[in-house]
Amino acid sequence: MTLDYASIHFCNALLNANYAAILFFLWFRRREDCLLLWGSSFLTLALSTAMMSVVDHSLAIALLFGCISANVSLLWAGTRAFDGGRPFVWEMAAVPASISVLHAALAATASLQTANAVATALLAVNVAFAAHHFFTGHGGQSNPGRRISAWALLAYLPIYAASTVLSLSGTDNHASAIVILVSDLVLNNAFMVGLVAMMEGKARQALTVLADTDPLTGALNRSGFFKRCEERSPDAVLVVDLDHFKDVNDTFGHAAGDAVLRAFHERIRTAIGEGEYIGRIGGEESAIVLTSSGSLDVGGRAEKIRNLVCDTPVFFEGHSIRVTASIGVATASKVEPIAETLRRADEAMYRAKRTGRNKVAA
Template sequence: MTDLSVPTLQFTDFLVFGACAAIFLCAWLLHRQKTYFLCFGASYAVCATMAVWFVDFGYYGSIWSPFGWSLAGATFWIGLRLFDGRPAVAGPMIGLFLLPTATHLGLTLAGGNAVAINAGSTIAYAVHEAAAAVYVFRTSTRRSPLRHLIAGALLAIALVICLPLLPVSEASVRLSVIAIFIVDHVTSILLTTAILALEAERGYAAVARMARTDALTGALNRQGLAAETGGVTEAGIIVADLDHFKAINDRFGHAAGDAVLRDFAARAAALLPEGGHLARLGGEEFGIVLPGRDHNATTYLAERLRRAVGGSPVSWKGSAVPITVSLGVAMLRAGEALSESLERADKALYDAKTDGRNRVRVA
């Protein structure tokens, strides 16, 4: 029965590996900038080739066997690192990539018998896969069950390939080889599904950020500010408006006006304390929410921002664009809606404008 099962499982292994390779390669063709899809596809393409090439599956009688499987594992690991936005290869990884083939070659040159060569190559490849699992575990966050699933699948591969080394009967060894095929089937499906789910999750997060972020300045928009401060009950509120902004557009052009808005957002963000929120409320008007800050701290920050903005012009195509800002300060009180405190800060801003601009006024 097991004699018939192994060739069948070998063929289905090829089909599963090939299907996973096709999925990732198609994803890469649709998004050429996402090189990690190419790496995942290439890894599974190597696995598919290995599945039909080596009839001694579960053993490493030829040096091409550890080389091929470690090449597949290394390419997959590189894909994971690129997916995480990291460099493709870190120093220790090179040694792990070469370890299975080097172990096989070293034991062969040392005159080791087939059993010793197979055991050494198997353990070396298991270490390689386990190291990839450790990488994923270490880079996972508490809220990332998908990444934990990926790490668990890689660790399962590392463990199951060592089963034929156990001191058991010949029949049990054959069953352990079948177990390798089954784990290959399951982990390939899990890994492919989990990676695509992570990609979808990343895309959803990007869309959510876009919906809550001002595209020009990178600050929050009104919707984003409301979402970020939904649980805030007491905070300092600042509303800032760039002075004579229309004149800047008229004199230097709208592109220069956009540069001024980006520069102001950058200066404000640089002064923002931990936990503070910056939002573009519309046009040249910005809002700042400082949870837990009192009246004095909020007014002090507003004055610092006024000085930081008016202290140096914005460079634009060889010209110096002078800018100043008027600011209104209010406090968000317990039980008060954010819109109410923003409205009071906006009235204080109006007082700053009517009093001559480039100043701070407190509601």
């Protein structure tokens, strides 16, 4: 059975409209900008597909090229939003508008075939930039879903080249349109699979972060701390315990104790460098990993952290709450399990408590 031109148009427009509806529904539930932009992209493509069956004037064709370019720009903008970046508003509007205007000018001064070829070439450049962003992401993010979507976009480039050759050779425009429409039916499915994989990967990553994070302080929890240590061996570990923390809870209430713990971890985060991290490993006890990326004067840095804790009170509901900290220090070895390094730092911390508290022991 041979599909006629109208059937291909209908199937393609319906497919893209369905994808747009799915993405808009997800946006309505989640309110994520990327879903709104991706849904708008597929809706624009559905409208462009519908236009292809009726356009027969050069200005209408110019508008069609602008709509197809807007589809690509919206995909790109949605991916930037997905990565946490800001969409290029100028790119979403200026590039499609420029392609439409240039096509109309060339169609009026040269020929429709030339206008189509130039507009297709510019559209291919837009697609290539969008595919590059899918590959690299914002800040180097990448996952299999991104690569699927990127390759689906890149697969359009030889299709655009074939379409341009057909157009310049004087072949009926319907032949060029059918090449693009049939390709759309295949590649848009692959592209949507990539988007779904991207969203699934991001959700899985968010769940992992949630599972490894202490909800009160935002620091790593015990499980997350050990996972991070397995990724890269620390150079030194500090175990920090707030002195007489039970008295804070008994005197000011548990809400005040929570405020002290949050303030404590916020201060620590300002004192550690890139690649260093803190984990809440139990109650008021936390572990800090130091690396050679920062100054490895371990004793000096431990004293700085101790001073950071005790020099500035925590203000809570009109109360000024002062706390001190006892810190144990242990340098790490690449052949020593992190649990053993942590045990030595913990013993040093208890030695600091036994000898008067509010001090550092190694």
